[in-house]
Amino acid sequence: MRDPDAFLASAAELLGERGFTRDRELMAPWLTDWRGRYTGNALAMASPASTEEVSRIVQLCAHHRVPIVPQGGNSGMSGGATPDGGGEALLLSLRRLSAIRTIDTDSRQAICEAGVILQTLHEAAAEKRLRFPLTLGGKGSATVGGLIATNAGGTQVLRHGTMRAQVLGLEAVLADGSVFDALTPLKKDNRGFDLKQLLIGSEGTLGIVTAATLRLLPEVGERAVLWAGLNSIGDARRLLLHCEARAENHLEGFEIIPAHCLSAVLDHLPDARSPLASEHRWHALIELVVEQGADEDLPGLAESLLSEGFETGLIEDATIAASEIQAEQFWLLRDSISPAERAIGPAMQHDISVPVARMAEFVEAAVPQVESRFPGVTAVAFGHLGDGNVHFHVLAPGGVARGEWEEGEGKAISAFVHDLVTRWGGSISAEHGIGQMKRDELGRLGNPVALAMMRSVKQALDPHALLNPGKLVPLAPEAHNN
Amino acid sequence: MRDPDAFLASAAELLGERGFTRDRELMAPWLTDWRGRYTGNALAMASPASTEEVSRIVQLCAHHRVPIVPQGGNSGMSGGATPDGGGEALLLSLRRLSAIRTIDTDSRQAICEAGVILQTLHEAAAEKRLRFPLTLGGKGSATVGGLIATNAGGTQVLRHGTMRAQVLGLEAVLADGSVFDALTPLKKDNRGFDLKQLLIGSEGTLGIVTAATLRLLPEVGERAVLWAGLNSIGDARRLLLHCEARAENHLEGFEIIPAHCLSAVLDHLPDARSPLASEHRWHALIELVVEQGADEDLPGLAESLLSEGFETGLIEDATIAASEIQAEQFWLLRDSISPAERAIGPAMQHDISVPVARMAEFVEAAVPQVESRFPGVTAVAFGHLGDGNVHFHVLAPGGVARGEWEEGEGKAISAFVHDLVTRWGGSISAEHGIGQMKRDELGRLGNPVALAMMRSVKQALDPHALLNPGKLVPLAPEAHNN
Numbered sequence: 001m002r003d004p005d006a007f008l009a010s011a012a013e014l015l016g017e018r019g020f021t022r023d024r025e026l027m028a029p030w031l032t033d034w035r036g037r038y039t040g041n042a043l044a045m046a047s048p049a050s051t052e053e054v055s056r057i058v059q060l061c062a063h064h065r066v067p068i069v070p071q072g073g074n075s076g077m078s079g080g081a082t083p084d085g086g087g088e089a090l091l092l093s094l095r096r097l098s099a100i101r102t103i104d105t106d107s108r109q110a111i112c113e114a115g116v117i118l119q120t121l122h123e124a125a126a127e128k129r130l131r132f133p134l135t136l137g138g139k140g141s142a143t144v145g146g147l148i149a150t151n152a153g154g155t156q157v158l159r160h161g162t163m164r165a166q167v168l169g170l171e172a173v174l175a176d177g178s179v180f181d182a183l184t185p186l187k188k189d190n191r192g193f194d195l196k197q198l199l200i201g202s203e204g205t206l207g208i209v210t211a212a213t214l215r216l217l218p219e220v221g222e223r224a225v226l227w228a229g230l231n232s233i234g235d236a237r238r239l240l241l242h243c244e245a246r247a248e249n250h251l252e253g254f255e256i257i258p259a260h261c262l263s264a265v266l267d268h269l270p271d272a273r274s275p276l277a278s279e280h281r282w283h284a285l286i287e288l289v290v291e292q293g294a295d296e297d298l299p300g301l302a303e304s305l306l307s308e309g310f311e312t313g314l315i316e317d318a319t320i321a322a323s324e325i326q327a328e329q330f331w332l333l334r335d336s337i338s339p340a341e342r343a344i345g346p347a348m349q350h351d352i353s354v355p356v357a358r359m360a361e362f363v364e365a366a367v368p369q370v371e372s373r374f375p376g377v378t379a380v381a382f383g384h385l386g387d388g389n390v391h392f393h394v395l396a397p398g399g400v401a402r403g404e405w406e407e408g409e410g411k412a413i414s415a416f417v418h419d420l421v422t423r424w425g426g427s428i429s430a431e432h433g434i435g436q437m438k439r440d441e442l443g444r445l446g447n448p449v450a451l452a453m454m455r456s457v458k459q460a461l462d463p464h465a466l467l468n469p470g471k472l473v474p475l476a477p478e479a480h481n482n
Numbered sequence: 483m484r485d486p487d488a489f490l491a492s493a494a495e496l497l498g499e500r501g502f503t504r505d506r507e508l509m510a511p512w513l514t515d516w517r518g519r520y521t522g523n524a525l526a527m528a529s530p531a532s533t534e535e536v537s538r539i540v541q542l543c544a545h546h547r548v549p550i551v552p553q554g555g556n557s558g559m560s561g562g563a564t565p566d567g568g569g570e571a572l573l574l575s576l577r578r579l580s581a582i583r584t585i586d587t588d589s590r591q592a593i594c595e596a597g598v599i600l601q602t603l604h605e606a607a608a609e610k611r612l613r614f615p616l617t618l619g620g621k622g623s624a625t626v627g628g629l630i631a632t633n634a635g636g637t638q639v640l641r642h643g644t645m646r647a648q649v650l651g652l653e654a655v656l657a658d659g660s661v662f663d664a665l666t667p668l669k670k671d672n673r674g675f676d677l678k679q680l681l682i683g684s685e686g687t688l689g690i691v692t693a694a695t696l697r698l699l700p701e702v703g704e705r706a707v708l709w710a711g712l713n714s715i716g717d718a719r720r721l722l723l724h725c726e727a728r729a730e731n732h733l734e735g736f737e738i739i740p741a742h743c744l745s746a747v748l749d750h751l752p753d754a755r756s757p758l759a760s761e762h763r764w765h766a767l768i769e770l771v772v773e774q775g776a777d778e779d780l781p782g783l784a785e786s787l788l789s790e791g792f793e794t795g796l797i798e799d800a801t802i803a804a805s806e807i808q809a810e811q812f813w814l815l816r817d818s819i820s821p822a823e824r825a826i827g828p829a830m831q832h833d834i835s836v837p838v839a840r841m842a843e844f845v846e847a848a849v850p851q852v853e854s855r856f857p858g859v860t861a862v863a864f865g866h867l868g869d870g871n872v873h874f875h876v877l878a879p880g881g882v883a884r885g886e887w888e889e890g891e892g893k894a895i896s897a898f899v900h901d902l903v904t905r906w907g908g909s910i911s912a913e914h915g916i917g918q919m920k921r922d923e924l925g926r927l928g929n930p931v932a933l934a935m936m937r938s939v940k941q942a943l944d945p946h947a948l949l950n951p952g953k954l955v956p957l958a959p960e961a962h963n964n
Contacts, residue, residue, distance in 0.1 A: 106723055107839040151672050162670060178931045184907040187869045188644060188835045190633050190683055190915045191924055192954055195935050197679035201672055218727065241588055245700065245775050249731035293727050295783060304777070353670045357589040387669045430670040442673055449660045453677050453943065460942035461935065472674055 004043065007064040011046060011090070014056055019047045019096070030074055030091060031082065034141070038079035038436060041087030042069070049096045051113075051171060051179060051210040058208065059177030061090055067469045068092050070204040072146030073117065075138035077351070078435025080150065080203045080471050089469070094145045097210060100124050108216040109168060109185060114145025114209050121214075129292065130216040133160035137335075145209040151201030153431030158386035159252045159289075160217075162431070163200065169213030170196040174206075175462040185213045198457070203433055204468040206461045221292035223252070224302035225327035228309065228318040229280030233258075233385075236284050237360040239314045240385055243286065246308070247301055253287035254386040261337045261382050268340035275330060276317050284385075285334050337382055337391075346396040346403075348410045352421045353430035356388035362424050363390060369420065370394055374413055389430040392417060418445055434472045443474030486525065489546040493528060493572070496538055501529045501578070512556055512573060513564065516623075520561035520918060523569030524551070531578045533595075533653060533661060533692040540690065541659030543572060549951045550574050552686040554628030555599065557620035559833070560917025562632065562685045562953050571951070576627045579692060582606050590698040591650060591667060596627025596691050603696075611774065612698040615642035619817075627691040633683030635913030640868035641734045641771075642699075644913070645682065651695030652678040656688075657944040667695045680939070685915055686950040688943045703774035705734070706784035707809035710791065710800040711762030715740075715867075718766050719842040721796045722867055725768065728790070729783055735769035736868040743819045743864050750822035757812060758799050766867075767816050819864055819873075828878040828885075830892045834903045835912035838870035844906050845872060851902065852876055856895055871912040874899060900927055916954045925956030 012020045021027065022044045032039040043066065048054045061068050067089040071081040083089040097113035100121065104110075105128050112121060118132075118139040125132045136142065136154035146152075148170070152163045160166070168185035182196050199207050230236050236256045243251050259281050266272055276283075286305075290296045302320050309315035321327035341347050354362045363381040370379040376397030383391040394413050396405045418428045422445045434442050443451065451474055458465075458473045494502045503509065504526045514521040525548065530536045543550050549571040553563040565571040579595035582603065586592075587610050594603060600614075600621040607614045618624065618636035628634075630652070634645045642648070650667035664678050681689050712718050718738045725733050741763050748754055758765075768787075772778045784802050791797035803809035823829050836844045845863040852861040858879030865873040876895050878887045900910045904927045916924050925933065933956055940947075940955045 104839060107837070151676075153670050153672075157670060164676070174931070174935070178934070180931050180935065181929065182932065185837055186835050186907075186909050186912075187838055188635050188639060188866075188871045188912040189909040190635075190911045190913055191909050191928065192916060192932075192936050193684055193688070193939060194633075194646070194679055194682070195932060195939075197676055198939075200676070202675055206675070218730075246777065248700075248773070248776070291730070294730070295728065295786070296778070301777060353668050355589070355667055356669055357586060384670075389670045425666040425668075427668050427671040427673050429672045430668075431672055433672045434674060446673065447663065449656070449662050450664065450674075450677060452660070453656070453662065454674050456942040457675060457677075457680075457939060460938040 002064045007060060007066055008044060010060055011044065011057060014060065015046055015048055015053060019049060019053065021045050027091065030071060030093065033079050033082045034075050038082040040083035041085055042083050042089055042091040043087060045091040045093060047093045047096045051097070051173065054097070054173045054208060054210050055177045055179050057092065058173050058175070061466060062176050062464070065464055065466065066090050067466050068208070069468055070094060070149070070208045072114065072143030072149070073138065073141035075141040076146065076150060076435060077432035078437040080433055080435030080468070081146070082436070084470050092208065094143065094208070094210070101211070103128055103130070103216070105130065110214050110216055111183060111211060112144045112214060113211045114143060116144045118142045118144070118147065125216050126219065129219045131219050132166070132214060133217050134163060134166055144212055144214070148200055148209045148212055149202065149204050150433040153389070155253055155384070157384065158254055164197070166214050167196065167200055167212050168215050170199060170209065171211040172199050172207035172209050175464070175467050180207060183211060183213050203435065203472045205458060205472050206467065208467070218291040218293060221290050221294060222298050223327065224288045224298050225321040225330050226286040226302060226306065226318060227275035227321070227330050228284045228286065228306070229276045229278060229316045230282040230284055230314065231280065231316055233282055233360040233363050235314045236282055236385055239284060239309055242308065242312070242314070243305055246305060247288055250288045250290055250296065250298070250301065251386070252289040253285065255285040255334050255383060256385045257283040257285065257334060257337065257382050258380055260378065260380050262333065264340040264344060265333050265336045268343050269336055272329070272333060275319050278317050280316055285330055341393060341395060344395065345398065346400060346405050346410070348394045348406065348413050350392040350414065350417050351430050351432045352392055352417065352426055352428060353387065353389045354421060354424050354426035356386065358424060359385060359388045359390060362426070366392065366417070366420055370413065370416065373416060374409060377413070436471055439470070439472060439474055446474065484546045489542060489548055490526060492542055493526065493539060496542065497528055497530055497535060501531060501535065503527050509573065512553060512575065515561050515564045516557050520564040522565035523567055524565050524571055524573040525569060527573040527575060529575045529578045533579070533655065536579070536655045536690060536692050537659045537661050539574065540655050540657070543948060544658050544946070547946055547948065548572050549948050550690070551950055552576060552631070552690045554596065554625030554631070555620065555623035557623040558628060558632060558917060559914035560911070560919040562915055562917030562950070563628070564918070566952050574690065576625065576690070576692070583693070585610055585612070585698070587612065592696050592698055593665060593693060594626045594696055595693045596625060598626045600624045600626070600629065607698050608701065611701045613701050614648070614696060615699050616645060616648055626694055626696070630682055630691045630694055631684065631686050632915040635869070635871065637735055637866070639866065640736055646679070648696050649678065649682055649694050650697050652681060652691065653693040654681050654689035654691050657946070657949050662689060665693060665695050685917065685954045687940060687954050688949065690949070700773040700775060703772045703776060704780050705809065706770045706780050707803040707812050708768040708784055708788065708800060709757035709812050710766045710768065710788070711758045711760060711798045712764040712766055712796065713762065713798055715764055715842040715845050717796045718764055718867055721766060721791055724790065724794070724796070725787055728787060729770055732770045732772055732778065732780070732783065733868070734771040735767065737767040737816050737865060738867045739765040739767065739816060739819070739864050740862055742860065742862050744815065746822040746826060747815050747818045750825050751818055754811070754815060757801050760799050762798055767812055823875060823877060826877065827880065828882060828887050828892070830876045830888065830895050832874040832896065832899050833912050833914045834874055834899065834908055834910060835869065835871045836903060836906045836908035838868065840906060841867060841870045841872060844908070848874065848899070848902055852895065852898065855898060856891060859895065918953055921952070921954060921956055928956065
């Protein structure tokens with residue numbers, strides 16, 4: 001940093017009282033990630049209120065060589081929005097950029113600023129009888145900018161894709177403060193590199209997202225939520241293929257749950273009961289959706305899928321939620337797996353993916369390998385079968401000390417799981433990103449050619465390494481030796 | 483170049499007789515683009531037969547600083563695969579990388595090498611009762627590598643997206659000869675920058691595509707092809723919105739044709755007749771498709787769309803193709819516009835796009851502006867309304883000399899059209915790419931921030947400027963002054 005006092009004076013003047021603070025108490029909630037795993041320090045917190053202000057504060061940072069940590073709702077999963085402990089960085093909150101600039105109902109597009117909260121967008125779309133087809137647990141705090149920076153996933157990726165697929169246009173402030181304006185959505189545009197794609201998922205290391213044009217869909221007209229008991233994850237895969245062939249345009253979710261997870265949930269939720277009376281080794285939660293105004297017999301389609309599943313022997317038993325309330329109850333069982341497990345004891349949770357075609361095989365191979373290598377643990381895999389995204393949780397042996405186990409055997413387990421998934425051609429981060437949490441693992445296991453490209457691009461677009469330093473981009477091999 | 487003789491000797495040894503030639507006659511067909519607009523020279527032509535050989539020849543080029551012009555089927559529209567006249571570059575043909583490595587019918591994915599011809603892929607998919615959902619006029623020569631390098635479009639983008647949307651995984655050789663291997667398709671993968679997206683549409687300036695994992699769809703079960711007569715392009719837009727709301731998942735094409743183009747086609751094709759007996763200012767060609775096995779009453783849907791169009795006054799008259807033969811005849815009318823116009827006289831053809839929502843308005847504004855600025859010309863706009871992609875053709879006044887007009891008034895017309903579309907927030911290249919044809923126009927009209935980013939990324943990934951020099955990336959402003 002060249003001259004901290006000059007920087008601080010200029011920044012305070014530029015952003016005014018509402019936009020700039022060094023108050024420890026005001027900054028504190030934003031210096032620890034929401035899960036309490038990472039805590040950092042900051043020189044100050046800037047909260048610009050417009051793209052123009054973001055551009056000017058970034059110019060100031062560039063001039064004074066002040067590192068910047070951009071932050072949205074502070075609900076990330078990998079510590080990507082928490083500064084390091086050095087206290088030299090500016091924490092740059094985008095939360096005041098909170099306008100939904102327009103919603104175009106004909107084109108079904110919304111132009112949102114980076115600080116718009118996901119739930120707010122859902123509500124604004126619903127008022128226009130539209131919907132934004134991405135949702136996740138943190139929707140009450142996650143912001144559009146953060147969702148784009150981390151290319152967020154969620155439960156609707158099977159049909160609608162990740163955040164990348166929702167972004168039709170983008171505006172971002174680059175490392176030198178210049179504004180990259182690609183907000184105007186063009187369905188066909190071959191004027192060179194698709195730079196928007198480079199910024200999506202770059203976790204604030206190449207630019208700071210300030211606004212986006214997002215696609216909307218017609219509101220949901222009707223949904224059918226099915227619960228099926230299955231004998232194996234292989235059968236689940238075959239059932240998924242069948243559903244895709246028969247109902248691809250309506251298949252919104254296909255989640256799998258092993259018996260172990262379901263009973264943990266039933267123990268954890270006193271009022272819950274299993275949708276099926278019988279016992280099954282695996283369960284599938286399937287959601288079919290038709291948009292308002294579309295011409296489709298959804299109950300008929302759901303019935304046919306189940307009867308075909310029975311006939312082919314893929315389904316042992318099944319039921320269709322009889323009401324919206326019951327549909328919500330089915331989803332609650334799925335969404336309660338993580339809390340139910342946490343109630344039992346410590347667990348290492350891995351957000352990994354493998355090619356969709358290999359997921360069943362992977363789970364069948366990985367569970368016994370982990371359990372035999374680390375005696376006493378229980379490995380469970382559940383999640384988005386349709387996306388190849390496994391939530392692979394390894395539960396600690398009974399009686400271990402929370403905290404201590406995670407730091408010891410837990411770390412070895414994670415390295416083992418990451419090695420395994422890499423050998424299977426998979427990803428050590430399916431949807432939560434790299435942040436600071438997995439940066440070294442990415443350096444250890446990432447494809448060296450891809451890592452070298454990433455470093456070159458980072459160096460080209462952020463030559464002074466001011467944008468979210470220490471996140472995402474692994475250090476070059478020689479740097480490890482310093 | 484460091485030592486041409488040493489380079490040529492090593493290259494000949496590396497690739498052998500089938501893979502390397504300096505024979506003028508053998509090279510000639512590949513040194514002029516298929517439309518005969520650009521002719522170049524080359525030091526030699528390399529035709530490696532494997533990714534490994536591509537990697538080694540590129541390493542050799544990097545060592546000797548030999549520029550490389552990658553080429554697929556030589557059917558590009560912008561001179562992107564033709565070397566300059568200097569004769570210092572190596573022409574690198576990817577045509578011998580022609581294997582379809584695998585087709586996975588469950589996952590509906592094909593792994594194709596760069597030299598696979600589009601038509602070959604269509605046929606291989608059809609044998610497995612699948613289809614590859616992208617097609618275009620040059621399908622008999624266009625290769626997978628070229629389609630990816632140019633992010634090709636075609637007539638099915640409305641429903642299935644451009645080539646970018648078909649690419650699930652990618653393999654490419656970078657400027658230093660290293661192999662970027664991201665062939666394994668992962669539906670969710672957040673391990674940093676999506677480098678694959680950067681290579682798609684980069685026209686060989688950042689890397690050389692050697693193979694790709696492509697998505698396939700179930701074969702078409704049934705299609706309905708509709709022809710509607712309309713009073714205005716505004717009505718066409720409203721009809722499109724209605725079709726999207728009612729039949730989005732089945733709407734595969736929505737093309738618009740003005741009366742002027744239809745009569746040119748009817749004059750040009752002796753056996754053709756108009757699908758409708760009445761006269762209309764505009765025509766829409768609409769295609770609906772259902773996949774094999776899907777549960778949908780397509781004829782019923784087509785009938786409802788038309789009757790709703792009549793009721794709301796959007797459609798003046800309409801018909802549904804009664805047979806596959808008639809459906810083909812409808813499409814032939816659309817596909818004959820360009821040849822019919824060429825028969826009349828010279829024309830400047832512009833491949834431009836504007837936001838879908840503004841296309842009707844743009845056409846209504848642009849046609850009279852061009853015609854009043856250049857007296858005697860006729861401006862017509864037709865094409866993919868659903869994509870915002872206008873084929874904007876300006877026909878010469880009667881009696882002008884072919885060749886001379888294009889170089890004189892024609893150039894001024896193109897600059898005028900490009901200025902106009904830029905002011906409307908559109909693109910000067912919707913689907914044909916930049917190549918050498920539009921590089922200076924991109925430099926003149928491109929967003930300076932985006933151009934600076936492009937140059938930085940190019941410099942980072944190809945520091946010696948060896949990959950397809952002179953294409954796509956406009957020179958920096960200071961370079962223009964040299």
